Amino acid sequence: MDITTIIGLLAGIAAMVGGFLWEGGSLSGLLQPNAALIVFGGTLAAVLVSFPASRLRSAAAGLRLALSRQNDTSREQAEELISMATAARRGGVLALEKRAEEHPDPFTREGLFLVVDGNDPAEVRQILELHMDARELKYEGYAKVFEAAGGYAPTMGIIGTVMGLIRVLVNLTDPSHLGASIAVAFTATLYGVASANLIFLPIASKIKSRSQSELNRMEMLLVGILSLQNGDHPHLVRQKLSSFLPDNIRSSDAGVKPDSPPRGEKL
Template sequence: MDLTTIIGIIAGLIALIGGFLWEGGHISGLLQGTAALIVFGGTFAAVMISFPASRLKKIPTALRVAFGRRTRLPQELIEDLVHMAVIARKDGVLALEQSSSEHPDPFLREGIQMVVDGTDAELVQQILELEIEATEQKHENYAKIFESAGGYAPTMGIIGTVMGLIHVLGSLQEPTQLGPSIAVAFTATLYGVASANIIFLPIASKIKARGEEEIQNMELLLEGILAVQNGEHPLLVRKKLASYTSDSSLSRKPEARGTTHETTD
């Protein structure tokens, strides 16, 4: 679980509610069931209309992407690829079949399996690039659902406020109730704007950020798989892949897993 997403949402809500209470407001003034029904019910309905059921079924997966933690760091993947480069140079690419089949990353497993099967390097690259494009589109589709919710929510809040004001204007014979009634009416706008900017849009941005991380890992793996297939030296593989990380020390790190004494051809 990625705590930054949860902490961010909680911190945003605390900041808004805390500021309201600090100014002398009462928490009961923020709890309006009718406003919540209009804003969140209307937003949910608008999202349902905007996307087919096949896309809406992916919402739980999208939430796992936003709230989940990055499973594999680029440094770990580089070490795995360097290790595979060592095996390929010593024993040939066929020796990679067992180690690749046990790897937790399905993209790396598939790529190395194609290498073991003797697939042409150009074809390997084309297939894996198509998978990268599909993954990028998948995350984009996830983010669009929450972006649309972030667009609809403020509008639904305005609709709720207008509906509340219509009710207020219909009760002008009770002037003492105008102030509280108007305050209740504007609660809908608060719900819409706050949910859009603290929940929906930030979640969409987090999904995009996670997608960028995954794409970067896949591009790193693609480069490493092709390097292993070409029989490149493990040290060169490390230096090449180090450009995908912010840790430039990787390119100067001694060869791991028994490759320290190997010399460059």
């Protein structure tokens, strides 16, 4: 689990409820099943209408992506590509065939096989960029479901409030219950706005952030794989890949002397 996502969700809800209680409100005043049914039931219905079943089934994968912990392996993968560059300069790209067969990352494995098979660099780039586009579209599809929910929820909250106010107007003959009835009506708006801005839209933003990190990783791998095919020196490969690494990783390596080229070789 990604602890920052969990803490953010819980902190947002706690701040909202805590502020309400601090002002003298009661917890029972926030718990209105009828308002929750209108807002969340209506939002779910609107989302069901908006997307096909295949897209809706992927929403669970999007939620797992947002809540799961993602380890940054960009440095390890960069070092692995530099090691492959050394092997390729010594034994040619065919020396990478065994590594390709055993590599756990599908994108890297596909790129290495394309290089080992002797495909044109332009074709290698095109195929790998298609894989990147497909990954981006998949993550974008995840985010759109939650963005749609974040757009519908406040509207459903307003609908719930209007319905509650209609009930209030019907019962104007009993002024003693007007205040409580109006408070219940506006609870629906609270549910809609709060769920959109504390849950649905932040989850969509987290998915987009994860998507950008994944695409940056794949772009780094693409540059490294093309460098292997081009026969670049490991030091040059390191220079290319360093631009994709986070600033904190690059700064930690700033004082490390890069690998010197073997004697007799030129950069």
